[in-house]
Amino acid sequence: MTANITGLLKLYYWNMKLSVSRSMAYRFDFVIGVLTSILFSGTAPFLQYIFFTQTKGYPGWNLDQIMLFQGLLLLWLGLRQTLFGNVMNVAHGLVRKGDFDRLLVKPYPPLGVLLCSGFNLKGIGSLISGCVLTGYAFARLDLVPGPAEVLLALASFACSIVLYMGVMTLLCTMVIMLVQVGRLEELVERLLGFGDYPINIYPKLLQKLFLTVFPFAIWAYVPSQALLDRLGSDNATAAVGCFAVFAISVWIWNRSLNRYTSAGG
Amino acid sequence: MAENDYIINVIGLKKAFKVSKREEGFGAAIKSLWSRNHETVYGVDGIDMKVQRGEIRGLIGPNGAGKSTTIKILSGILHPEEGQVNVMGYVPWKERQKYVKKLGVVFGQKSQLWWDLPPIDTYALNREMYKVPHKRYLELVDYFKELLQIGDVVHKPVRQLSLGERMKCEFVCAMLHEPELVFLDEPTIGLDIISKENIRKFVKQVNQDLRTTFILTTHDMSDLENLCENVTIINKGKVVYDNGMSRLGHYFSKKKLIDVQFKEPLDRGRLDEYTLLSSDELTATIELDLDEDDLRQFVYELLGKLPVQDINIRNIPIEDVIRDIYTA
Numbered sequence: 356m357t358a359n360i361t362g363l364l365k366l367y368y369w370n371m372k373l374s375v376s377r378s379m380a381y382r383f384d385f386v387i388g389v390l391t392s393i394l395f396s397g398t399a400p401f402l403q404y405i406f407f408t409q410t411k412g413y414p415g416w417n418l419d420q421i422m423l424f425q426g427l428l429l430l431w432l433g434l435r436q437t438l439f440g441n442v443m444n445v446a447h448g449l450v451r452k453g454d455f456d457r458l459l460v461k462p463y464p465p466l467g468v469l470l471c472s473g474f475n476l477k478g479i480g481s482l483i484s485g486c487v488l489t490g491y492a493f494a495r496l497d498l499v500p501g502p503a504e505v506l507l508a509l510a511s512f513a514c515s516i517v518l519y520m521g522v523m524t525l526l527c528t529m530v531i532m533l534v535q536v537g538r539l540e541e542l543v544e545r546l547l548g549f550g551d552y553p554i555n556i557y558p559k560l561l562q563k564l565f566l567t568v569f570p571f572a573i574w575a576y577v578p579s580q581a582l583l584d585r586l587g588s589d590n591a592t593a594a595v596g597c598f599a600v601f602a603i604s605v606w607i608w609n610r611s612l613n614r615y616t617s618a619g620g
Numbered sequence: 621m622a623e624n625d626y627i628i629n630v631i632g633l634k635k636a637f638k639v640s641k642r643e644e645g646f647g648a649a650i651k652s653l654w655s656r657n658h659e660t661v662y663g664v665d666g667i668d669m670k671v672q673r674g675e676i677r678g679l680i681g682p683n684g685a686g687k688s689t690t691i692k693i694l695s696g697i698l699h700p701e702e703g704q705v706n707v708m709g710y711v712p713w714k715e716r717q718k719y720v721k722k723l724g725v726v727f728g729q730k731s732q733l734w735w736d737l738p739p740i741d742t743y744a745l746n747r748e749m750y751k752v753p754h755k756r757y758l759e760l761v762d763y764f765k766e767l768l769q770i771g772d773v774v775h776k777p778v779r780q781l782s783l784g785e786r787m788k789c790e791f792v793c794a795m796l797h798e799p800e801l802v803f804l805d806e807p808t809i810g811l812d813i814i815s816k817e818n819i820r821k822f823v824k825q826v827n828q829d830l831r832t833t834f835i836l837t838t839h840d841m842s843d844l845e846n847l848c849e850n851v852t853i854i855n856k857g858k859v860v861y862d863n864g865m866s867r868l869g870h871y872f873s874k875k876k877l878i879d880v881q882f883k884e885p886l887d888r889g890r891l892d893e894y895t896l897l898s899s900d901e902l903t904a905t906i907e908l909d910l911d912e913d914d915l916r917q918f919v920y921e922l923l924g925k926l927p928v929q930d931i932n933i934r935n936i937p938i939e940d941v942i943r944d945i946y947t948a
Contacts, residue, residue: 369748377736380777454730459697461749462721613699 363467371474374441378476385476392480396433399551400425400488413553420583421553423492427582428551428575430485431512435519436478443540445472446527450534455615466608469527470520500582507581514597515573521601522547524608532611550574570596627801627833628671628694633703635664635689663689664700665857673800676827676834678844678851678865682946686857687837691803694835696720708800721750724799724832726790728806733778739789740774743796750797757796764792768822784815791822795832804836808843820846841939853945860945865938872936872944876915878906880922881930890926 378385403425407418416424446469449455458465492498500508526543529536550571554562565572570593577593580586641657642648664686671677681687692698693705696712696719705711710719733742740761747757765771768788778786787807794802804823808816824847826832836847844851844865851868853861861868877897885901897905908918915933922928 365748369745373734373737373741373745376741377734380736452730456692456695456697457725457727457730457732459716460695460720460723460725462717463749464717615698 359464359467363463363471366463366468367471367474370471374474375476388477389480389483392477393484394480396429396481396484400429413556415555416553419492419495420579423489423496423498423582424553424575424579426485426487426489426492427508427579428485429481429488431515431574431578433478433481433483433485434512435515436475437482438478438516439470439473439519439523440475440478442470442473442523443526443530445469446530450530455531465612466524466527466605470523473523496583498582500584504581504584507586508578510594511573511577511581514570514577514594517601518570518573518597521597521604524601524604528604528608528611532615547571550576553579566590566593567596570594570600573597625672626670627673627675627708628669628835629704629706630667630669630690630694631704633664633667633669633690633693633700633705634662635686635693635698635700636660636662662857664693667703667854667857667859669852669859669862671833671835674827674831674833675850676823676836676847678848679835679837679854680839680844680851680942681854685854685946687854688805689857690854691805691835691837695723695725695803721797722800724794724797724802726794726802726804726807728787728804728809731778731786731790732793733786733789735778738775738777739781739793742778742793743774746793746796752797760796760798761792764795767825768792768818784811784818787811787815787819788822791819795826798830799832801833801835804834804838806838806840807836808838808840816840816842823847841942845938853942855946868938868941870935871941874910875936876908876910877934877936878908878919878922879932879934880904880906880926880928883927883929886926 400422403421404418407413407421412418413421449458449469455465458468461468463471522543526536526540529539546569549557549561549565549569550573554565554572554576557565562572565576566589572590573593573596577586577590580590637660638658639661640652641659642652667686667690669690679687679690689698693700694707694712696716699713707719708722712719733739734745743757743761746752747754752760761774765774768791770785770788770792773781773785774789774792778789781789791807807823808819811819820843823834823836827834834847836843838844848865850863851861851865852859880903882902882904886904888899891899891904891906894904895907895909897907899905906922908915919931919933922931
């Protein structure tokens with residue numbers, strides 16, 4: 356198990372190196388991609404700013420706090436795009452060309468190989484914007500979080516990665532087994548979008564859901580609460596939920612893989 | 621021969637697929653939304669097969685015969701319903717991860733090279749995947765580069781390579797971890813005659829140098845004739861021939877083909893008494909059944925009856941033998 360994880364981390368590193376080399380082969384596309392990403396990632400905080408200043412805002416959040424939330428959200432979106440932005444492209448490519456069998460003749464778990472092929476340098480734009488905005492919000496809030504708060508925020512990012520791997524696993528299972536999943540991916544994206552807002556704007560039932568079964572609050576809400584030193588104990592369920600989603604998705608993947616029939620040829 | 625001399629040992633292998641069936645028409649398409657009929661089809665229906673270590677075995681059959689399914693089960697990709705499979709001491713689908721470390725696969729129509737990068741970068745990735753010691757990796761890359769004459773090629777982006785160059789690089793990719801067994805799925809498809817020759821030379825050389833066992837699926841008979849001593853023919857999920865290539869050549873030993881060239885244009889009516897495979901005014905190919913006619917007598921009479929300028933007697937081509945087996 357440990358050997359498997361170490362092997363997969365090394366594989367991820369190698370895939371990342373090749374992915375960077377490939378991006379460098381198309382330098383113009385890479386530069387344009389990063390610039391566009393920085394430009395567009397700035398629109399969401401700007402819209403939030405307009406919304407916040409023109410309305411009553413979100414209950415329990417002032418402008419600087421919401422800026423921190425937006426900064427962390429951008430940071431997360433950039434991180435997930437960088438780490439796993441290519442996974443669905445690879446999955447679609449494998450299915451379209453009937454190449455999924457190739458993963459099964461590699462000495463690794465096929466799901467691991469798929470997730471390890473996810474590195475996408477284009478996410479770096481959002482990552483940079485997120486860092487800048489978070490830094491700015493820290494300065495505005497005059498925030499000096501203690502080590503415990505920082506650790507909690509980092510732990511919630513780690514849980515976010517686990518959760519996102521679970522979501523990717525479910526989507527890949529559907530793409531590979533059903534081939535045509537049409538707009539299901541779009542639906543999942545919309546669902547994930549619920550985590551892009553502070554969850555206290557939702558009704559109580561949804562708040563519970565986003566902290567347990569669909570713990571999307573873990574992306575930005577939980578780490579910002581941690582850094583603002585107002586994390587409640589109920590937020591711990593979100594971390595458990597992330598691992599549960601991942602475990603269930605891996606179980607579904609393995610069951611589907613045993614029933615995999617490949618394509619003709 | 622001792623059992624452990626066999627690298628592959630397959631007994632009674634069966635694999636069923638559930639195939640959905642639908643009536644023709646729009647109504648049936650709508651109905652299929654909530655109700656579908658399924659039929660169970662055996663893609664592989666009781667295959668027995670043994671392959672010796674160090675052999676280059678041809679595995680052929682018409683499209684849909686079950687050879688790809690067999691290869692996929694042997695690679696650990698598919699789980700069979702019935703049967704025993706032992707490859708290099710492993711049950712492939714149960715011990716897949718360990719087993720594939722000793723396995724190489726080349727798909728003629730699919731690439732494992734990174735399209736935008738030079739092959740040497742993919743080799744480095746494979747080195748990491750298969751944990752090939754760095755020194756050995758460098759030795760092998762040099763060995764393969766020399767053998768395939770791809771010294772410069774491995775440093776150019778894959779998208780700039782010709783199909784022949786790319787296939788050579790694919791082979792290196794599949795061989796870098798020194799697999800004991802390699803599945804070659806139509807490795808010469810689409811290649812020109814020179815590239816085919818190079819690939820065949822490479823397979824032969826590696827087979828000799830590293831004692832690698834190759835299982836070759838192909839529709840190109842010259843691949844079989846040049847590389848394989850033994851061939852297994854699969855049709856409708858069953859093994860219909862499992863023996864030497866040379867014996868395949870004698871499959872129709874009681875039949876001969878006689879190519880005749882005439883001195884002058886000939887009236888077709890004069891050939892009516894013969895079994896003709898093809899003919900025009902100046903040439904004819906006649907099939908002769910040795911159970912019914914004596915070859916010497918037949919040729920003697922032919923020379924007497926017709927204005928023959930040249931004559932050539934040959935066996936039935938291997939392609940025709942295989943076609944006959946496929947359609948049996």
